[in-house]
Amino acid sequence: MTSGSRRTGLEKTMKTVLLVSALASLLIVLLIFIFTMKGALPAFRELGVWEMLSGTTWRPGNGEFGILAMIAGSGLVTFGAVLIGVPLALGTAVFLSEIAPGWIVKIVRPSIELLAGIPSVVYGLFGMVVLVPLVREIPAPGNAGFGLLSASIVLAVMVLPTIASISEFAIRSVPGGYREGSLALGATKWETVSRVLIPAARPGIISAVVLGLGRALGETIAMIMVIGNSVILPAAITGNPLSIFLSRARTLTGNIAVEISYATGVHESALFATGVVLFVLIMLVNSSAGFLLKRGAR
Amino acid sequence: MNKRNFSQNMAFGMFWLAGIVSVLIMAFVVGYIMVKGLPGISLDFFTTSPRGGLSCDGGIYSTIVTTFYMIVVTLVFATPLGVGTAIYLTEYSSNTDNRVAGRMVSIARFGVDTLAGVPSIIFGLFGYALFVTAMNLGFSILSASLAGACLIIPVIIRTTEEALKAVPAGYREGSLALGANRWETTWKVVLPAALRGISTGILLSAGRIVSETAIFFVTLGGSYRVPHSLMSGGRTMALHVYYLAMETRAFDKAMSTAAVLVALIIIMNLAINMVTNKIAAK
Amino acid sequence: MKRNISTMIFLAGLTLMGACGEPGDGTSAGTESGGIVEISVVGSTTVQPLAELLSESYEAIDPNVLVTVSGGGSSVGVKSAAEQTADIGMASREIKESEIQDCPEIVVHTIARDGIAIVANPDIDVDEITMEQAREIFSGEITDWSEVGGTAGMITVASREEGSGTRSAFEDLVMNDALISEMAILQPSNGAIRTTVATTPGCIAFLSFGYLDSNTKPMAVDGALPTAENVSAGSYPVVRPLNMVTYGEPTGAVAEWLDFIVGEDGQAIVAAEGYIPI
Numbered sequence: 001m002t003s004g005s006r007r008t009g010l011e012k013t014m015k016t017v018l019l020v021s022a023l024a025s026l027l028i029v030l031l032i033f034i035f036t037m038k039g040a041l042p043a044f045r046e047l048g049v050w051e052m053l054s055g056t057t058w059r060p061g062n063g064e065f066g067i068l069a070m071i072a073g074s075g076l077v078t079f080g081a082v083l084i085g086v087p088l089a090l091g092t093a094v095f096l097s098e099i100a101p102g103w104i105v106k107i108v109r110p111s112i113e114l115l116a117g118i119p120s121v122v123y124g125l126f127g128m129v130v131l132v133p134l135v136r137e138i139p140a141p142g143n144a145g146f147g148l149l150s151a152s153i154v155l156a157v158m159v160l161p162t163i164a165s166i167s168e169f170a171i172r173s174v175p176g177g178y179r180e181g182s183l184a185l186g187a188t189k190w191e192t193v194s195r196v197l198i199p200a201a202r203p204g205i206i207s208a209v210v211l212g213l214g215r216a217l218g219e220t221i222a223m224i225m226v227i228g229n230s231v232i233l234p235a236a237i238t239g240n241p242l243s244i245f246l247s248r249a250r251t252l253t254g255n256i257a258v259e260i261s262y263a264t265g266v267h268e269s270a271l272f273a274t275g276v277v278l279f280v281l282i283m284l285v286n287s288s289a290g291f292l293l294k295r296g297a298r
Numbered sequence: 299m300n301k302r303n304f305s306q307n308m309a310f311g312m313f314w315l316a317g318i319v320s321v322l323i324m325a326f327v328v329g330y331i332m333v334k335g336l337p338g339i340s341l342d343f344f345t346t347s348p349r350g351g352l353s354c355d356g357g358i359y360s361t362i363v364t365t366f367y368m369i370v371v372t373l374v375f376a377t378p379l380g381v382g383t384a385i386y387l388t389e390y391s392s393n394t395d396n397r398v399a400g401r402m403v404s405i406a407r408f409g410v411d412t413l414a415g416v417p418s419i420i421f422g423l424f425g426y427a428l429f430v431t432a433m434n435l436g437f438s439i440l441s442a443s444l445a446g447a448c449l450i451i452p453v454i455i456r457t458t459e460e461a462l463k464a465v466p467a468g469y470r471e472g473s474l475a476l477g478a479n480r481w482e483t484t485w486k487v488v489l490p491a492a493l494r495g496i497s498t499g500i501l502l503s504a505g506r507i508v509s510e511t512a513i514f515f516v517t518l519g520g521s522y523r524v525p526h527s528l529m530s531g532g533r534t535m536a537l538h539v540y541y542l543a544m545e546t547r548a549f550d551k552a553m554s555t556a557a558v559l560v561a562l563i564i565i566m567n568l569a570i571n572m573v574t575n576k577i578a579a580k
Numbered sequence: 581m582k583r584n585i586s587t588m589i590f591l592a593g594l595t596l597m598g599a600c601g602e603p604g605d606g607t608s609a610g611t612e613s614g615g616i617v618e619i620s621v622v623g624s625t626t627v628q629p630l631a632e633l634l635s636e637s638y639e640a641i642d643p644n645v646l647v648t649v650s651g652g653g654s655s656v657g658v659k660s661a662a663e664q665t666a667d668i669g670m671a672s673r674e675i676k677e678s679e680i681q682d683c684p685e686i687v688v689h690t691i692a693r694d695g696i697a698i699v700a701n702p703d704i705d706v707d708e709i710t711m712e713q714a715r716e717i718f719s720g721e722i723t724d725w726s727e728v729g730g731t732a733g734m735i736t737v738a739s740r741e742e743g744s745g746t747r748s749a750f751e752d753l754v755m756n757d758a759l760i761s762e763m764a765i766l767q768p769s770n771g772a773i774r775t776t777v778a779t780t781p782g783c784i785a786f787l788s789f790g791y792l793d794s795n796t797k798p799m800a801v802d803g804a805l806p807t808a809e810n811v812s813a814g815s816y817p818v819v820r821p822l823n824m825v826t827y828g829e830p831t832g833a834v835a836e837w838l839d840f841i842v843g844e845d846g847q848a849i850v851a852a853e854g855y856i857p858i
Binding site: 024215 | 378
């Protein structure tokens with residue numbers, strides 16, 4: 001009897017302990033939000049939320065803390081990464097799930113897993129030593145190699161594994177009957193892929209891309225190393241509108257990492273405000289991925 | 299019919315190309331780092347610490363030690379929480395006989411999903427504000443690993459959950475039918491069966507700590523000395539690559555350190571794949 | 581498992597408590613544990629490499645001392661000393677009025693002087709500029725090398741980021757009230773600035789003396805080349821102090837280390853690294 005009650009006691013204790021640890025993640029998220037918000041409040045109060053979001057000048061020494069240039073920088077570099085990375089990632093996903101023979105899958109998939117594991121500082125180093133000098137060869141006045149193009153290429157490689165592996169999973173999860181049905185009706189394999197499998201896997205693929213977006217927005221160290229870090233609204237540097245990608249820029253993440261150790265007072269607070277904007281942006285992006293997945297599941 | 303075949307061949311050619319390009323990118327990045335980095339590596343490189351000043355002579359001994367400490371301390375913080383959460387979400391959510399428990403599970407799930415999406419620089423900012431400054435822990439292994447734990451808790455949760463779900467329901471039913479309660483079933487039956495899967499999660503997390511730079515950039519301080527307590531600052535290998543590339547011109551040393559890092563990641567990935575394959579074979 | 585978890589929580593709690601009780605022992609004296617006195621030094625990334633060398637040489641003399649040097653930046657250095665989270669803060673600029681007001685107890689020890697050189701890509705054929713021209717180049721008014729007597733070509737300005745001690749010293753000494761151009765490439769470290777200047781055509785930047793090497797071209801300012809001799813002679817104008825900051829007058833191992841730095845051996849290392857002894 002005593003042993004029995006001790007057993008029940010243990011069961012109850014463990015249930016509580018486990019519940020507490022399960023709620024720890026939420027607690028951490030709340031703590032992060034509270035601390036970042038608390039750090040950001042003085043800046044928001046003193047400078048105004050809208051003034052910060054719409055301000056294009058960031059000169060802490062002068063008391064100017066506009067972060068629009070950084071929002072644009074993060075947005076553009078992410079856009080560039082998606083432009084380069086998504087076709088490659090989706091192609092690889094279809095290749096892995098539908099086309100590649102087993103032994104090739106055994107080469108390609110670990111390669112992509114390895115790409116996911118390579119530290120971002122190594123990508124940054126590679127970008128500095130290999131990509132920046134290459135991009136510098138593009139003839140345009142003021143092109144120094146550091147800028148959105150180098151950063152977008154680095155970022156495209158970094159989000160490739162996320163998008164490829166989730167999309168592959170989504171395509172594989174399409175019930176086998178879809179494939180067989182389509183092939184039985186006389187469709188070619190390509191018609192099956194393009195008209196049946198990809199549409200059926202679309203929610204999964206879209207959420208893979210959106211999750212890739214979230215990762216891209218959050219990347220820090222590799223961006224600092226190749227993007228040039230200038231606080232300017234990126235603009236085309238020649239007549240060709242595409243040359244906007246040769247422009248230097250700064251990301252929201254880079255703004256925090258580069259300046260946090262120097263900052264005091266309102267400046268420090270403005271960096272926390274940058275963190276809040278980044279946090280909110282990424283939460284929006286990630287929750288839209290969850291939303292799309294749920295809608296697809298229905 | 300010809301046109302259909304043609305577009306089929308074109309499209310499949312593109313897919314093959316995408317697959318091959320992905321592998322080539324990996325081969326080029328890894329190959330470049332290895333070719334540039336390996337010549338600078340000798341036994342001395344592993345056994346001596348970096349020297350001060352701008353010359354950056356010396357090896358990476360102290361950064362290996364710091365990396366190891368960071369892995370251990372971070373896992374000590376993150377593993378119990380991560381595994382505990384996964385157990386709660388998989389083992390205790392199935393019998394949601396009452397509404398409160400169900401509500402709890404979805405609240406906890408929301409927390410985990412949100413945490414998984416937080417970018418690492420935010421963990422760094424948070425760690426800097428809370429551990430380094432507010433709690434006065436300074437730039438230290440303790441501050442950095444507390445912030446780093448936030449990064450890997452979701453990784454451990456996700457892999458542990460998968461491992462627990464892979465344990466056949468019959469194990470649980472059998473144990474419960476024999477009169478064991480849920481905790482006893484979890485502790486004595488489910489966890490041992492899921493141990494391999496959980497260990498891949500821990501390996502994966504260790505890999506994340508080895509690779510992470512942004513968090514430690516703002517919480518670890520960057521001293522290149524061998525740390526001697528939890529309160530010492532330090533420099534992990536990844537952070538060392540950053541300092542070498544950015545502060546000095548020792549690109550050769552940066553490449554060599556990067557080569558060691560990449561080799562370590564390759565070994566860890568191989569280990570994970572081996573464990574996973576063993577699970578699949580069972 | 582239960583016992584394991586509670587032991588772990590207990591241990592973690594213990595570490596946290598032990599940690600919180602540590603700082604704040606009145607003056608900067610270092611922290612002793614097991615016969616080894618540890619001195620924590622935090623701050624300017626410009627002073628950091630020099631401090632690392634000075635710590636290694638000192639530890640060779642007194643093996644019972646361990647100096648751990650961390651970066652963070654000049655402001656963090658002053659703040660850490662003021663809040664006593666570190667024994668010594670490093671700053672590569674003058675201490676600001678506001679910082680002294682926030683914590684009047686801090687004591688400043690100048691350990692060396694550092695010149696800030698204006699450097700250009702080695703392919704640039706301009707050897708000398710005036711202070712006025714430097715100001716106009718860095719503020720973006722002069723955008724082509726032909727305007728300062730060189731072969732035509734676009735000037736690309738590179739600079740440290742806002743808040744850096746090197747940048748704020750450069751702004752005080754050269755820029756007066758002009759602002760550094762927004763188009764400038766910003767790099768978060770001296771090393772990255774040096775790489776950028778060395779590899780980017782038409783690039784100009786400012787750099788601490790300690791980082792000068794053959795990959796960049798130092799420019800004479802108002803006729804004086806950036807050399808330690810010209811600084812000592814007073815002809816090179818862009819000079820700032822490298823400071824160590826303590827909370828109160830230092831005692832014990834901290835005082836001994838600082839004495840070593842300003843002494844003969846320490847200053848020899850300062851000179852060997854390209855900085856100007858005091």
